[in-house]
Amino acid sequence: MIISYPNWDAAMFAYTISAHILLVSLSMGLAITVTIAEFLALRKKDKYYDTLAYKLSKALVIFFAVGTASGTVMAMELFLFWPTFMRLVGEVSMGPFYVEVFSFLLEAIALPMYVYFWKDFKNRWEHWGLSLAVTIGTYLSAFTVTEINAWMNTPNGFNISEYLASGGKVITGVNPFQPFLTVSTAAEELHMSGAVYYAGIAMIFGYLVYKYMKTTNASEKMIYRRGINITAVFMILDIIYLGITGSNELSTLLVIEPIKYAALEQDLVPTTYGAPEHIFGILINHHPAYYVNLPLAQSLLAYPFTFGHGYIPGLINLTTYHGVTDYAVWPPSFVHDTLDLMVGFGVLMGFFWLYVVVQYFRKKDPLSQKHTLIGGLVVAVMGVFTMEDGWYTAEVGRVPFIIKSPTPGGILVNGHMYYGVMTIAQAASTSPIVFPLGIAIIAFYIIIFPITFYYAAKVMKLSNVEEDLKLGEEDIIKEEERKNKGSTGTKAGMR
Incomplete structure (x- = not known):
C-alpha cells in the first residue's frame, strides 16, 4: 500500500500535535495549580498547601x-511537512x-527562578x-498558537483574491497585525483555553485522587485532599x-463558517x-x-x-455552484460523530460534578465515598479524551x-468559486524525507512520553512527608516573622 504525501504529512502532524497538546495542557494545569x-498557603498559613505547591512545581519543570x-519537533515539522503553508504564514501571519x-522566554526565565531559588526569597509574595x-x-503560548489556528479558519491580512487569481504565487496587501484578530478568534480562544485547562487539570486531579486512594498516611491524605479540592x-x-x-463557538460557526457548521450538525x-x-x-x-432523530432540537x-x-x-446549497454540487469540499462526515461524542462526554462530566456539588x-x-x-x-x-476529540473535530x-475561505460559504474570484485558500494537498511537502522523519517522530514520542510521566511521578512522590511538611511549616513561619518584624535579612524557607 502506497501512502500519499499529503496523507502522511497530515497523519504525522496530527500525531505530533495530539501528543504535544497533552504536554501543553498539563504544563498549563500545573502552573495554575x-x-x-x-x-x-500564604493566605491560610497552611503547610499542606505549601508542600503541594513545591512538589507540583518540580513536575512542572520536567x-x-x-x-x-x-x-x-513541531516547529521542524511545520517547515519540512508544510513548506507552501509556511511560506504564506511567514509573509502574512508570523x-x-x-x-x-516571547511567552516561552517568560516561562523559561521565571520557572527556574521560582523552583530553584525557593529559599532565597525574603518575601514569599515576591x-x-x-x-x-x-x-x-504558559497561557500566552497556547493563546498565540490558537490565534494562528483561528487565522487558518478565517484568514485575513493579505489580498486573498489576488493570491487565488495568481494560483498562490502573488502575496500582496500584507497587514501583519490583522491575523492577531480574525472574526473567529474570540470564540475559538474562549473555548479552546477552557478546554486545554480542563484537560490539564483533569490529569492532575486524576493523579491526586489515585494517590489519595492508595496512601494510608494521614499527612499525605491532607496534602492530596487540598490538591483535589483545588482541581475539583x-x-x-x-x-x-x-x-x-x-x-457560543457553534453559534459563531453558524454565521462565519456555515460549511463547517453544516458538516458538524449533518445538515444537508x-x-x-x-x-x-x-x-x-x-x-x-x-x-x-x-442516527437518532430529535425533531426541532437543533433549531431550538x-x-x-x-x-x-x-x-x-x-451542505448541498453551500457547495453547489452553477447547479453542480462539489462533494469533494465537504469535510469528512465523521466529524459529526466526534462532535456528538465530545458533547456527550461533556454532559456526563457535568452530571458527575453536579452530583459532587449536591453531596457537598x-x-x-465526596472523598469518603469510594x-x-x-x-x-x-x-x-x-x-x-474529550479535549483531544474536540481538537480533532475542529x-x-x-x-x-488547511486555510479556508475568508467569507462564509466561499469566495468568488474570476468566475470561480473557492471554498478555501489552500488545500492540504497544496500545502504538503512531497520530499521523500518526510517518511523517515515521520518514523523518527513516532519513535520519539513512544520513548519520551512514558519516561516523562515516570520521572514526574518520582519527583512528586512524598518520600518523606513529615520532612516535607516541616520545611513547608518553616516557610510559613519565616514569612510571618518577616511580616511581623519587617525584617529584610531573614530567608523565607529552608528548602
Whole structure:
C-alpha cells in the first residue's frame, strides 16, 4: 500500500500535535495549580498547601523541558511537512509566532527562578509573583498558537483574491497585525483555553485522587485532599464555562463558517424552522443514516430566543455552484460523530460534578465515598479524551483545506468559486524525507512520553512527608516573622 504525501504529512502532524497538546495542557494545569496552592498557603498559613505547591512545581519543570523539545519537533515539522503553508504564514501571519517565542522566554526565565531559588526569597509574595509569571507565560503560548489556528479558519491580512487569481504565487496587501484578530478568534480562544485547562487539570486531579486512594498516611491524605479540592473546584467552574463557550463557538460557526457548521450538525439542506438534531449517524451516498432523530432540537438550540425560527445552512446549497454540487469540499462526515461524542462526554462530566456539588451541600464528604473517587478517575480520563476529540473535530472539520475561505460559504474570484485558500494537498511537502522523519517522530514520542510521566511521578512522590511538611511549616513561619518584624535579612524557607 502506497501512502500519499499529503496523507502522511497530515497523519504525522496530527500525531505530533495530539501528543504535544497533552504536554501543553498539563504544563498549563500545573502552573495554575501551583499558583493557587502557594497563594492559599500564604493566605491560610497552611503547610499542606505549601508542600503541594513545591512538589507540583518540580513536575512542572520536567513537563516544561519535554514540552520545549516537543515544540521544537513541531516547529521542524511545520517547515519540512508544510513548506507552501509556511511560506504564506511567514509573509502574512508570523506575528503570533513571535509573541509565542516571547511567552516561552517568560516561562523559561521565571520557572527556574521560582523552583530553584525557593529559599532565597525574603518575601514569599515576591516568590509567588514568579509563579504568576509562569502561569501567564504558559497561557500566552497556547493563546498565540490558537490565534494562528483561528487565522487558518478565517484568514485575513493579505489580498486573498489576488493570491487565488495568481494560483498562490502573488502575496500582496500584507497587514501583519490583522491575523492577531480574525472574526473567529474570540470564540475559538474562549473555548479552546477552557478546554486545554480542563484537560490539564483533569490529569492532575486524576493523579491526586489515585494517590489519595492508595496512601494510608494521614499527612499525605491532607496534602492530596487540598490538591483535589483545588482541581475539583477549577473543573466544576470550567465545565460550566465550557458549556457556555462551546455553545457560543457553534453559534459563531453558524454565521462565519456555515460549511463547517453544516458538516458538524449533518445538515444537508437549509431550513428556517424545525431543523432536527441528529445524534450520531453516518452519510451513505451523501444521505444521513443510522442516527437518532430529535425533531426541532437543533433549531431550538441555535435560536432559543426566537423559539427555533432562524436560518440553518445546508451542505448541498453551500457547495453547489452553477447547479453542480462539489462533494469533494465537504469535510469528512465523521466529524459529526466526534462532535456528538465530545458533547456527550461533556454532559456526563457535568452530571458527575453536579452530583459532587449536591453531596457537598448535603454535608457529605465526596472523598469518603469510594464510588465518587472511582468516578473522579473516570472523569479525569474522560476530560483528556474529550479535549483531544474536540481538537480533532475542529481540525478535521476544515478538511480538505488547511486555510479556508475568508467569507462564509466561499469566495468568488474570476468566475470561480473557492471554498478555501489552500488545500492540504497544496500545502504538503512531497520530499521523500518526510517518511523517515515521520518514523523518527513516532519513535520519539513512544520513548519520551512514558519516561516523562515516570520521572514526574518520582519527583512528586512524598518520600518523606513529615520532612516535607516541616520545611513547608518553616516557610510559613519565616514569612510571618518577616511580616511581623519587617525584617529584610531573614530567608523565607529552608528548602
